[in-house]
Amino acid sequence: MSFLESRAIVLQVTDYGESDKIVTLYTSQFGKLKAIAKGAKRSKKRFVNKLEFFSLLDVTVVPGRLSSLFLLDNAGLINPFPALRENYHRYTAAMLVCELVNQWTRENDRDENLFQLLCWCLHELAATGSVAATVIFFQIKMLDLLGVGLQLDHCLVCGKMEQTALPHHFSPAQSGIVCAPCARSQGIGRMPVSMSTIKTMQVARTMPLERLRRLKITRHSLAEMAAILQLYSNFQLQREIHSWKQFSLA
Ligand SMILES: [Zn+2]
Numbered sequence: 056m057s058f059l060e061s062r063a064i065v066l067q068v069t070d071y072g073e074s075d076k077i078v079t080l081y082t083s084q085f086g087k088l089k090a091i092a093k094g095a096k097r098s099k100k101r102f103v104n105k106l107e108f109f110s111l112l113d114v115t116v117v118p119g120r121l122s123s124l125f126l127l128d129n130a131g132l133i134n135p136f137p138a139l140r141e142n143y144h145r146y147t148a149a150m151l152v153c154e155l156v157n158q159w160t161r162e163n164d165r166d167e168n169l170f171q172l173l174c175w176c177l178h179e180l181a182a183t184g185s186v187a188a189t190v191i192f193f194q195i196k197m198l199d200l201l202g203v204g205l206q207l208d209h210c211l212v213c214g215k216m217e218q219t220a221l222p223h224h225f226s227p228a229q230s231g232i233v234c235a236p237c238a239r240s241q242g243i244g245r246m247p248v249s250m251s252t253i254k255t256m257q258v259a260r261t262m263p264l265e266r267l268r269r270l271k272i273t274r275h276s277l278a279e280m281a282a283i284l285q286l287y288s289n290f291q292l293q294r295e296i297h298s299w300k301q302f303s304l305a
Contacts, residue, residue: 056117058128061085063114064173066157068106070096078106078127080114081156081173086165090116090125105130109139109149109177123162138181144303148186151298152176152193158292159201169200175264184268187277187304192267194284195260203291205283206231207257213237222247225283227290246286252276277304 061084071077076095081087095102105112111134116125139149156173160166176193180186198204209216211231216223221235225246232253233243255276262270272280281304288296 058115058117059085059125060113060115062133062170063112064153064156064170064177065106065108065110065112066153068108076102076106077124079157080112081160081170082114082165083167083170084165085163086169087157087160087162088116088125089123089162090114090127092127092130095127102127102130104135105132107135109153110135111174111177136177136181139177144186144305145180147298147301147303148180148190149177151190151296151302152180154296154298155194155197155288158288158294158296159197159203166200169197172196172200172264179268185272187281188267188270188272190302191272191277191280191284192259192270194288195256195280196264198287199260203230204260205256205287207253207260210234210237212241212243216253218250222249223253224248225286227287230287230291246282248279248283249276252279252283256280274304 061082063080063082065078066081067079069077071091074094074097076092077089078092079089092102092106095106110132113131113133114127115129117128118125139145172193176189179189211226211229211233213234216234219235223235224233224238225248226233226243237243255272259267259270285299
């Protein structure tokens with residue numbers, strides 16, 4: 056048997072049969088993987104308090120011989136993020152980012168930067184910063200890392216982006232912005248978005264993680280960004296992200 060080790064974040068946990076659990080992990084070494092934790096429902100010692108949503112672990116897994124399902128051999132708890140479990144707003148935010156990573160990624164598609172981004176996000180959510188802004192910044196950065204980032208620099212139809220009194224529009228199918236005149240003349244775009252929101256998203260995507268906390272966003276822009284990102288995920292993934300329902304910007 057080959058034993059593989061990695062640092063990992065728990066994205067999802069489900070019961071399996073009478074005594075086992077299946078955990079979905081995002082690992083620094085192998086990307087997303089699913090592993091069966093034998094006896095995890097019964098054993099009080101081996102995996103106690105470890106196989107919880109968004110816990111940071113050091114895991115040892117064994118590749119399955121007949122399927123993509125790994126065997127979870129061992130898990131060491133590095134950080135259970137207690138601050139996220141004691142506050143409902145922060146808890147729902149952490150659940151949302153885990154569901155987003157789970158839905159947007161494929162198994163065994165390693166991305167060390169995405170793992171680091173997820174760790175940054177959980178640490179920020181556990182700290183005193185803005186929960187809503189952290190979740191928004193996380194998504195903008197995640198989409199860029201996955202190569203499905205939004206086109207924000209120019210209109211997808213005419214290539215320009217001029218300041219107008221009318222709002223521009225977001226098109227989830229075309230992954231970007233259609234300017235106000237084009238949206239009007241061609242009937243494209245499903246969601247109005249102001250120029251100041253577009254500019255803030257452009258700044259956020261290039262700003263280093265350690266400086267993002269200082270970026271100020273108006274409540275109006277925060278609401279527009281959340282609406283755009285929710286629509287985009289639901290449209291591109293062709294499924295609803297359930298955690299959006301529990302999460303609020305307040
Ligand atoms: Zn245009």
